[in-house]
Amino acid sequence: MEIAAFAAHGPGQPLERFAYRPEPLGPQDVEVQIEFCGICHSDVHLIDNDWGISQYPLVPGHEIVGVVSARGEAVAHLEVGQRVGIGWLRGACLHCEWCLRGEENVCPERQATCVGHYGGFARAIRVHSRFAFPLPDGLEPAAAAPLLCAGITVYSPLRQAWQGHPLRVGVVGLGGLGHLAVKFARAFGSEVTVFSSRQEKQAEAERLGAHHFLSSTDPAQIQKAAGRLDLIIATVHVPLAWEAFVNCLRPKGTLCLLSGLAGTLNIAAGQLMEGHRTVKGSTVGNCWQTREMLQFAAWNGIQPEIEIFPAGRINEAIQRVRENAVHFRAVVDFRQAFNESRAADPR
Ligand SMILES: [Zn+2]
Ligand SMILES: [Zn+2]
Numbered sequence: 001m002e003i004a005a006f007a008a009h010g011p012g013q014p015l016e017r018f019a020y021r022p023e024p025l026g027p028q029d030v031e032v033q034i035e036f037c038g039i040c041h042s043d044v045h046l047i048d049n050d051w052g053i054s055q056y057p058l059v060p061g062h063e064i065v066g067v068v069s070a071r072g073e074a075v076a077h078l079e080v081g082q083r084v085g086i087g088w089l090r091g092a093c094l095h096c097e098w099c100l101r102g103e104e105n106v107c108p109e110r111q112a113t114c115v116g117h118y119g120g121f122a123r124a125i126r127v128h129s130r131f132a133f134p135l136p137d138g139l140e141p142a143a144a145a146p147l148l149c150a151g152i153t154v155y156s157p158l159r160q161a162w163q164g165h166p167l168r169v170g171v172v173g174l175g176g177l178g179h180l181a182v183k184f185a186r187a188f189g190s191e192v193t194v195f196s197s198r199q200e201k202q203a204e205a206e207r208l209g210a211h212h213f214l215s216s217t218d219p220a221q222i223q224k225a226a227g228r229l230d231l232i233i234a235t236v237h238v239p240l241a242w243e244a245f246v247n248c249l250r251p252k253g254t255l256c257l258l259s260g261l262a263g264t265l266n267i268a269a270g271q272l273m274e275g276h277r278t279v280k281g282s283t284v285g286n287c288w289q290t291r292e293m294l295q296f297a298a299w300n301g302i303q304p305e306i307e308i309f310p311a312g313r314i315n316e317a318i319q320r321v322r323e324n325a326v327h328f329r330a331v332v333d334f335r336q337a338f339n340e341s342r343a344a345d346p347r
Pocket of ligand 1: 040042043088149150
């Protein structure tokens with residue numbers, strides 16, 4: 001049985017229908033029938049081979065929501081018919097020091113869902129069951145999809161900064177990641193300052209719950225937050241004056257960068273020593289954080305704000321993500337996309 005999918009056949013190419021024969025279902029694996037998949041900027045970078053690692057045909061997609069359709073003989077914690085989410089990771093070694101600490105996201109042998117494997121723009125996918133997370137009641141399946149990458153990417157640094165007392169959080173950039181960072185930070189009881197280069201985003205920031213709004217490119221505006229923030233989550237894909245943002249940190253504060261396109265930092269050692277400040281990078285969270293994030297989102301009513309595209313408009317959706325024109329996250333509906341192949345399945 002083949003799995004029908006949408007693939008790019010070369011850098012920057014539009015996606016076309018494609019089918020592949022999956023690996024046999026391992027004892028710890030699950031097969032998931034895909035209902036929805038979000039489009040992340042990383043998918044566009046992979047389609048365009050911006051990182052020089054893409055292999056074609058390339059099936060993108062790592063913000064997956066679907067229903068378990070088969071499980072390996074050793075899988076006891078997921079039922080056929082159960083709705084799950086799958087994010088950037090599809091597997092890890094599960095025995096190295098990092099995996100044993102629950103830090104699968106830094107395992108040297110971690111496997112990305114759509115790098116060297118066929119991703120979620122497809123009828124189905126097979127992954128290790130540890131990386132398929134039950135979707136809690138209360139999360140709407142389409143809107144939940146972006147939680148699996150955008151959501152966990154901003155939740156993870158917030159969760160690590162959280163020490164049981166309210167945080168003063170800065171969010172740089174108000175796009176797919178930024179709008180979720182505001183929502184999660186508010187749910188953690190934080191005072192939230194949004195930094196954006198676009199003044200017209202102020203009303204949106206306030207609607208989402210931000211207390212303050214400052215320009216991310218005007219030094220005088222950034223200076224207004226000097227010494228005021230415990231955590232700054234930088235979601236933008238452009239270089240900014242990061243040394244000015246470090247000066248916004250309170251003692252023990254952290255600047256967390258979430259995009260490799262944030263550029264090269266020029267920060268004096270003394271800036272970090274003063275107040276014991278930290279600058280760090282982060283990608284996605286680990287398994288326990290992802291599971292916790294989904295439950296936290298469900299209990300706190302946190303849903304990504306999405307535009308839904310039918311699978312037939314997948315290339316239009318990708319182009320809108322490429323142009324930063326989506327409000328705030330694009331999700332593709334695959335439920336009707338493969339009706340013929342679904343009917344032909346001998347299940
Ligand atoms: Zn992503
Ligand atoms: Zn490992």
